Amino acid sequence: MQLVKKYEIQSKQKIIDFLNSQPAGRIASIDKDGYPQVIPMNFVYFNDAIYMHSHPFGEKLDNIRRNPSVGFEVDQHVCFLPSYYFHPTDASQADTLYISVVIKGRAEIVEDREEKAKALNALMEKYQKEGRYEALDAEMPVVEEVAIIKVIPSDMRGKYKIGQHWARPYRLKMAKNIIMREGLENAKPVLAIMGIKVASDGNLEIEQDPVM
Template sequence: MQLVKKFEIKSRDKIIHFLNNQHVGRVASIDREGYPQVIPMNFVWLDEAVYMHSHPAGEKIENMLRNPRVGFEADQHVCFLPSYFFHPTDASQADTLYISIVVKGRAELVENSEEKARALNALMMKYQKEGRYEALASNMYTVREVAVIKVIPKEMHGKYKIGQQWPAPYRLKMAEKIMEREGLESARHILKIMGIEFNKDVLEIANEPEM
């Protein structure tokens, strides 16, 4: 996979941190006719792999048993930048700020009950942070009956475009335009990702948006 170096996420720790904070990923398998099937899934990164739970029967399971080579992707849309931010009339200048992670690897069904329970508990900890549930045990019927898919990465790459390629004055200028279009409350989260803070009616570079 070829990436433009200035848009590549170089830190593996930051790739994993990003994955741990995304709620939806997409797993791609190959069907009987050779077409990719892409399915949105809840997931968790655990012990150097992506884990997902599933109904024990279905097309994606059949695909993975037949061909374990799969793709997995998670992304975050940060902000659409309309063309008029860059040119009065040229529609081709429109752009998007985003972060994305792409994994190529091998999928397998987890058979070990202890590993299944560990993965399911990790999913619960990720999605139900407030607790209020009993941890799942390996001998529970629900653990035995549900399918847990494990994707072991062969390659994992990250790409991001959040204004890091712009000089600081231009990034602040774009931040002003984003605030005008999105409104202050919506813009705060976008600006934080861009490494910009809005304090006392002043925009400031808080940190360089490097990943």
């Protein structure tokens, strides 16, 4: 994936933090006819790999056994920016704020029960933060009943456009446009990603430059 430097996420830790903040990713494997098969999956980044749990039978598992080279992608749509933010009539000026990570790697179906249990516990920690469950161990039957897919990245790149390329006054101008279109409450999560805070008097304040 070719990236413009100003849009590339420079920090590996920020890539990992972004991955584990997102509810779903998409794994792409190659089917028996040579076509990409893209499947949305729950996942966790854990011990330098992507882990997913799956039904023990299915096409994606057959694909991985036949060809372990896969892609994995996660993205967050932050906000659509209509063309009239930038030009009165030119529709080509429309844009989008977003964050994305694309991984190329080697997939395998985990057989080791200890590793499977650790992966399942990491998934539970991500998705059920409130707890209220018994941690799994390798001897539990459920560990044998599910498949665990592991993707070991050979290349992992992140890209983001959340206003970091705008000068501060222009970013505040865009923030006001977003509030006018989306409403204040809907705009607040977008502004937070852009590093902008709504003060108690309603004014906008830049808390930090949104660098990843």
